[in-house]
Amino acid sequence: TMKCSNDYFEKGRLSRYGKIELSPSSGVLNYGQGLFEGMKAYRKEDGQLILFRPDQNATRLQTGAERMCMPSPSIDQFIDAVKQTALANKRWVPPPGKGSLYIRPLLVGSGPILGLAPAPEYTFLVFASPVGNYFKEGLAPLNLYVEDEFHRATPGGAGGVKAISNYAPVLKAISRAKNRGFSDVLYLDSVNKKNLEEVSSCNIFILKGNIISTPATSGTILAGITRKSIIEIASDYGFQVEERTIPVDELLEADEVFCTGTAVVVAPVGSITYRGKRIEFKTGAQSVCRELYSTLVGIQTGLIKDNKGWTFEIN
Numbered sequence: 011t012m013k014c015s016n017d018y019f020e021k022g023r024l025s026r027y028g029k030i031e032l033s034p035s036s037g038v039l040n041y042g043q044g045l046f047e048g049m050k051a052y053r054k055e056d057g058q059l060i061l062f063r064p065d066q067n068a069t070r071l072q073t074g075a076e077r078m079c080m081p082s083p084s085i086d087q088f089i090d091a092v093k094q095t096a097l098a099n100k101r102w103v104p105p106p107g108k109g110s111l112y113i114r115p116l117l118v119g120s121g122p123i124l125g126l127a128p129a130p131e132y133t134f135l136v137f138a139s140p141v142g143n144y145f146k147e148g149l150a151p152l153n154l155y156v157e158d159e160f161h162r163a164t165p166g167g168a169g170g171v172k173a174i175s176n177y178a179p180v181l182k183a184i185s186r187a188k189n190r191g192f193s194d195v196l197y198l199d200s201v202n203k204k205n206l207e208e209v210s211s212c213n214i215f216i217l218k219g220n221i222i223s224t225p226a227t228s229g230t231i232l233a234g235i236t237r238k239s240i241i242e243i244a245s246d247y248g249f250q251v252e253e254r255t256i257p258v259d260e261l262l263e264a265d266e267v268f269c270t271g272t273a274v275v276v277a278p279v280g281s282i283t284y285r286g287k288r289i290e291f292k293t294g295a296q297s298v299c300r301e302l303y304s305t306l307v308g309i310q311t312g313l314i315k316d317n318k319g320w321t322f323e324i325n
């Protein structure tokens with residue numbers, strides 16, 4: 011029997027990217043017992059690599075593992091595996107301003123199990139791929155579609171953790187929205203069907219006057235690390251930041267809307283379409299979104315001095 015202990019994982023090893031062996035009866039293939047993380051390594055002007063708040067990804071994985079009945083790597087094991095992977099791929103990390111190395115930690119139930127129960131063995135692995143900047147021509151605004159039929163998560167479900175099983179069910183909503191010309195989907199809560207939750211792989215913020223609001227993390231949305239960082243940066247700038255319930259109707263009064271996530275960093279939302287009505291928002295060089303983006307990217311790439319202890323240099 012598997013013990014959900016914290017000293018489950020032994021020291022790992024580096025290997026060349028390639029296929030992995032997995033039992034057909036593994037927990038992950040049959041019951042979706044798996045979690046992932048997403049993070050980026052940036053190259054500084056001096057050539058060194060920076061990880062952004064890797065301890066936050068490590069603890070989020072641990073919280074998820076607890077929810078999914080899995081053992082998890084220690085924070086040190088997690089950061090070490092990410093660091094080794096980034097360093098082994100150092101030559102693939104784009105120069106400053108040209109992109110980053112996307113890093114994907116995966117924790118899966120790899121052991122065989124037929125009855126519905128936690129897998130008897132687990133695998134933690136990390137792979138990486140260079141990625142360009144999400145927006146090649148500056149910050150192209152997103153045009154979101156508010157989903158009325160599909161929900162991403164329900165109270166008591168696993169929406170608050172980065173379970174692999176949260177993602178396949180939204181593929182249909184995303185492809186439907188993309189076919190209609192939208193960039194992505196904005197989900198509403200599944201109980202009242204009227205409060206903002208999040209976008210498929212990023213969190214949402216609205217600005218009205220001096221108040222920046224974002225849905226509270228009450229278990230159905232992912233507590234984004236970019237979200238947490240932007241809350242802090244916006245507060246430093248003197249904005250009043252509120253984590254609360256946001257009815258979709260509030261979009262009608264918003265000055266700006268933006269999304270945060272590892273992939274998009276901070277992305278302006280140009281329009282949101284809800285029940286056939288298109289609402290437009292301010293974007294562009296003078297926007298608050300742009301200011302927050304520049305500050306965060308500055309810290310992440312070592313151009314702005316990090317006095318928060320968020321950056322983690324590796325060499």
Ligand code: PMP
Nearest residue numbers: 211212213232234235236271272
């Ligand atoms: N929500 C969802 C559903 C996500 O998949 C992600 C990406 N991890 C986020 C929000 C943003 O989280 P982060 O800022 O930690 O990347």
